[in-house]
Amino acid sequence: MTLMEKEIFEVPEALKTCFKTNEKTLNELAEKLASRKIKNVVVAARGTSDHAGIYGKYIIESLIGVPVSLAAMSVVTRYGAELDLSDSVVLAISQSGKAADVIEYVEMAKKSGAITVTITNNNESPLALIGDYNFFLNVGEEKSVAATKTFSAQLYTIAHIVAMWADRKDLLAKLEKVPEKICQILLRNEEVAALAVRYRFMKDAFILSRGINYPLALEAALKVQETNYVLAKAYPISDFHHGPFAMVDEGMPVIMYMPAGPVAQDSMEMIKKLQAVGADLLMVTDDENLLAEGDVGFQIPFAEKEDMISAFYYATFAQLFACNLAEVKGRNPDAPRGLNKVTITK
Numbered sequence: 001m002t003l004m005e006k007e008i009f010e011v012p013e014a015l016k017t018c019f020k021t022n023e024k025t026l027n028e029l030a031e032k033l034a035s036r037k038i039k040n041v042v043v044a045a046r047g048t049s050d051h052a053g054i055y056g057k058y059i060i061e062s063l064i065g066v067p068v069s070l071a072a073m074s075v076v077t078r079y080g081a082e083l084d085l086s087d088s089v090v091l092a093i094s095q096s097g098k099a100a101d102v103i104e105y106v107e108m109a110k111k112s113g114a115i116t117v118t119i120t121n122n123n124e125s126p127l128a129l130i131g132d133y134n135f136f137l138n139v140g141e142e143k144s145v146a147a148t149k150t151f152s153a154q155l156y157t158i159a160h161i162v163a164m165w166a167d168r169k170d171l172l173a174k175l176e177k178v179p180e181k182i183c184q185i186l187l188r189n190e191e192v193a194a195l196a197v198r199y200r201f202m203k204d205a206f207i208l209s210r211g212i213n214y215p216l217a218l219e220a221a222l223k224v225q226e227t228n229y230v231l232a233k234a235y236p237i238s239d240f241h242h243g244p245f246a247m248v249d250e251g252m253p254v255i256m257y258m259p260a261g262p263v264a265q266d267s268m269e270m271i272k273k274l275q276a277v278g279a280d281l282l283m284v285t286d287d288e289n290l291l292a293e294g295d296v297g298f299q300i301p302f303a304e305k306e307d308m309i310s311a312f313y314y315a316t317f318a319q320l321f322a323c324n325l326a327e328v329k330g331r332n333p334d335a336p337r338g339l340n341k342v343t344i345t346k
């Protein structure tokens with residue numbers, strides 16, 4: 001068994017531990033946020049952690065109504081800018097807690113009077129030590145280069161922060177059931193493996209979604225890029241109409257993370273266009289109608305009117321798919337060429 005596979009299967013327990021570890025910090029942060037008028041949130045993160053942050057953008061903007069921007073870190077690390085972040089929350093995410101540019105950004109933000117919230121899997125890392133509120137994922141060391149359990153735990157932490165901030169007890173109750181539902185998807189690994197066999201010759205792919213699951217498309221693309229060297233590119237379906245669609249040819253693999261709910265109609269329109277040019281569609285969805293349109297599909301059986309937490313299930317599929325694909329392609333997903341577990345950029 002690869003480390004990646006082992007770590008994906010650790011996700012349900014990891015989420016439970018993560019929540020217990022951070023209950024106190026969650027309450028403290030919620031109290032702080034209620035006492036301050038926050039004008040915006042800035043996310044500072046790289047790679048997979050950045051994708052968790054983009055999930056944060058969608059869920060914070062949808063449920064809290066506070067705008068969220070993604071930090072352009074070179075503005076600080078290379079151009080020496082000092083931003084006015086006095087009414088902001090800076091959400092800095094790094095599983096290693098060693099991301100140099102993220103750390104420098106947080107240092108600048110602290111000087112400017114921002115509330116700094118850090119999410120790391122190393123409680124003694126430099127990032128963990130400088131955050132006003134540090135959320136320790138506590139999921140055990142992640143050894144595979146491809147981040148999996150830390151990503152799911154980052155999503156879980158962000159979703160809890162937002163549920164507390166928005167005082168959404170219904171969302172907290174739904175989050176409690178997530179680990180058990182992820183177990184149900186993990187039990188279907190054989191199904192995912194069969195899909196991977198079908199895609200064993202895949203060299204390039206588009207990965208599409210819209211709304212809250214767009215960051216999942218980004219993460220699914222990163223997973224197959226680094227573990228399978230597939231030239232995968234993710235787009236929100238709205239942007240895909242604006243040019244990239246022209247690249248689709250007959251037989252081009254398009255993996256679609258398409259939840260039921262507010263974006264289902266947009267998905268259906270894109271599906272029809274893709275079918276007309278003969279694209280090969282893998283549909284990952286909880287919506288029966290969308291599922292039926294795919295050449296192949298994987299049904300996530302937890303239809304939710306509100307799709308804020310479907311990200312967890314799509315993440316599990318994306319992680320399993322990349323891991324299984326690496327196996328059928330005969331690659332070692334734990335040690336991708338040219339990569340290290342910790343990548344420091346400035």
Ligand code: AGP
Binds near residue numbers: 098147
């Ligand atoms: C994840 O699969 C990647 N290997 C990589 O993008 C990673 O997420 C990124 O380097 C960020 O690392 P960090 O979370 O430790 O800062």
